[in-house]
Amino acid sequence: MKISEYLEPVAVATHYNGDNFVDAQTCVECHADIYKSHIETAHYNTSAIADEEHVKGVFKEGLNALNLKGVRLKMIKDGHQFFQLSKPKFGDTTVVKSELDIVIGSGVKGQSYLSWENNQLNQIQVSYFEPTNAWVNSPNFPDYAFRRPVDDNCLKCHVTFAQNENESGNGNVYNRNKLLLGIDCQRCHGPLEKHVVHHRANPNEVEGVYVDSYSDYTRQQRLDACAVCHSGLQAQQVKGNPFSFIAGDTLSKYSKNYQNYNRNLKLDVHGNQMGLLSESECFVNSKMDCITCHNPHENERGKHHSFNAKCLSCHATQDINAQVEINNHTDSQNCISCHMPLFPSNVMKLSVAGQEDEIPVYIRTHLIGVYD
Ligand code: HEC
Ligand code: HEC
Ligand code: HEC
Ligand code: HEC
Ligand code: HEC
Ligand code: HEC
Ligand code: HEC
Numbered sequence: 001m002k003i004s005e006y007l008e009p010v011a012v013a014t015h016y017n018g019d020n021f022v023d024a025q026t027c028v029e030c031h032a033d034i035y036k037s038h039i040e041t042a043h044y045n046t047s048a049i050a051d052e053e054h055v056k057g058v059f060k061e062g063l064n065a066l067n068l069k070g071v072r073l074k075m076i077k078d079g080h081q082f083f084q085l086s087k088p089k090f091g092d093t094t095v096v097k098s099e100l101d102i103v104i105g106s107g108v109k110g111q112s113y114l115s116w117e118n119n120q121l122n123q124i125q126v127s128y129f130e131p132t133n134a135w136v137n138s139p140n141f142p143d144y145a146f147r148r149p150v151d152d153n154c155l156k157c158h159v160t161f162a163q164n165e166n167e168s169g170n171g172n173v174y175n176r177n178k179l180l181l182g183i184d185c186q187r188c189h190g191p192l193e194k195h196v197v198h199h200r201a202n203p204n205e206v207e208g209v210y211v212d213s214y215s216d217y218t219r220q221q222r223l224d225a226c227a228v229c230h231s232g233l234q235a236q237q238v239k240g241n242p243f244s245f246i247a248g249d250t251l252s253k254y255s256k257n258y259q260n261y262n263r264n265l266k267l268d269v270h271g272n273q274m275g276l277l278s279e280s281e282c283f284v285n286s287k288m289d290c291i292t293c294h295n296p297h298e299n300e301r302g303k304h305h306s307f308n309a310k311c312l313s314c315h316a317t318q319d320i321n322a323q324v325e326i327n328n329h330t331d332s333q334n335c336i337s338c339h340m341p342l343f344p345s346n347v348m349k350l351s352v353a354g355q356e357d358e359i360p361v362y363i364r365t366h367l368i369g370v371y372d
Helices: 024-038 185-189 193-201 219-230 258-263 273-277 304-314 317-323 335-339
Strands: 011-014 020-022 047-049 065-067 071-078 081-088 096-099 102-104 110-117 120-129 134-137 159-161 342-350 359-364
Touching: 020 193, 024 185, 024 193, 065 134, 071 120, 081 110, 081 120, 096 110, 159 185, 219 273, 304 335
Parallel strands: none
Antiparallel strands: 011 020, 047 102, 065 071, 071 081, 081 096, 102 110, 110 120, 120 134, 342 359
């Protein structure tokens, strides 16, 4: 797609608040730079149609099999399509063929795959684990033939919007044409058809209309806009459909145990950055929120220099050096390697074919502190 191409505003789905979503490409007309960097982010790529560009798993003969206690799995590619072949070892041993239709995960740590059966969406048995470039049994799946129905409580953190047949979001029957894959602009800014229509009709308007500004939000509202997906799987939503929360809302009105996020200190691959950060001295003693350090429109992976600058914007070099007896403490270009180290997850470990020990996933802690 060329960046110069933009779309007419056409409603592609309707949120539970009555406002319409448009295709994210519609935003290019007036916000080309943000759009261009946004499509490089893990958010934008966290779900997609399962095509050659997005499926990261290996299909080469010899690397494409997974042998579990109760089932043999084989991954094959046929033209532009990808399939899982599942042959149970006991009971009915007929081979079941499932197409990989949707990819979940940009592939930083790994990917899971969803398959349509009519309008029912299921997660297939295998996932792909990036650090070992191998197929694994999906996290929390049993070791016999299994697939999991995918309801809104799975999709809510990995897509922009889904139109579930059942308004409570339970059940896995969807309107396939109203599934907005990827976490795009309107997941963080709300459905914006009115904004687009207004500004196209009023090209000289310089203030944004029918759109909120994050700078008008309270600290809690800004945190909640990220915490809705970054406070661990414990954050259950009880009010309305799982997609009904939008930026500007207050999460505690939705969630029965969000108040306890800071007690869920267990590291989890579905990371609890909110809980960990909120226990940090930096957070408690300042007004920081997630966007103090993160630019939500950019792929910042590995850009450690810019994170150092964020640390030093609050921690003056001379203050730290006066307190800390480490030579050249702040000369280091990598504050986070010592103060936000990578930790192996306690809960997220994967069995990998050919290896006896389970392999843990490494996650960068948001509990900023002094470690050995
Ligand atoms: C026809 C032009 C136009 C289109 C299309 C458009 N916008 Fe805007 N938008 C504007 C203008 C003008 C402003 C105000 C100036 C600015 O902040 O850039 C604005 C501001 C914004 C703001 C900032 C609000 C604030 O005050 O901080 C957001 C967020 C935003 N737009 C999101 C979007 C998204 C998402 C899309 C696509 C769904 C979109 N816009 C499409 C013209 C447009
Ligand atoms: C709708 C759910 C959702 C919301 C809202 C959300 N995130 Fe995320 N975020 C995710 C998911 C899912 C991933 C993992 C994406 C992947 O790699 O597939 C992620 C990944 C990230 C990453 C890692 C990026 C990388 O390159 O590995 C950062 C940083 C991040 N989010 C920060 C934020 C911040 C800051 C906000 C609020 C402005 C926010 N997120 C809002 C779901 C969300
Ligand atoms: C409460 C929000 C939430 C829910 C619900 C959720 N995830 Fe995630 N998921 C995340 C976040 C956030 C990340 C990024 C991991 C991190 O924080 O380091 C992630 C990461 C992943 C990844 C790895 C992505 C990568 O690029 O490495 C996969 C695969 C994944 N999730 C699959 C699923 C599946 C399948 C479901 C449904 C059964 C699900 N997730 C439900 C928030 C969620
Ligand atoms: C992960 C959540 C997230 C996504 C996805 C996202 N934004 Fe934003 N956006 C934010 C946050 C948070 C701010 C406030 C940033 C700040 O104040 O520093 C913001 C600010 C803005 C602004 C106003 C300030 C500025 O930076 O110019 C515009 C315009 C905007 N976004 C447009 C978009 C468009 C267009 C897209 C999609 C191409 C998009 N956003 C995707 C979270 C997001
Ligand atoms: C918004 C301002 C702000 C930012 C940004 C910030 N901090 Fe802090 N940090 C503080 C405050 C305030 C304290 C409390 C102690 C103090 O007043 O010096 C603190 C405390 C600390 C401590 C002592 C922790 C303890 O448990 O005793 C460390 C280490 C630290 N910060 C490292 C960092 C690193 C590394 C970064 C960048 C990743 C960072 N900080 C970013 C404000 C900030
Ligand atoms: C003090 C600075 C700071 C703040 C505040 C902060 N982060 Fe981060 N975050 C980082 C750094 C540094 C990394 C590591 C980036 C890298 O390794 O490329 C990171 C990484 C992440 C990742 C990827 C984790 C992984 O291991 O894959 C996610 C997700 C994330 N942040 C979400 C958030 C959310 C949500 C908030 C707010 C609750 C937040 N962050 C607040 C500095 C911060
Ligand atoms: C090689 C590891 C390492 C690196 C790199 C590092 N630190 Fe530290 N830092 C430490 C240790 C260890 C302490 C505790 C020393 C002590 O208590 O005397 C500390 C203490 C601190 C403190 C707390 C001071 C206090 O006692 O209140 C702050 C703030 C801090 N570092 C910020 C930073 C910043 C900002 C950077 C990057 C510019 C950075 N550190 C880089 C290891 C490191």
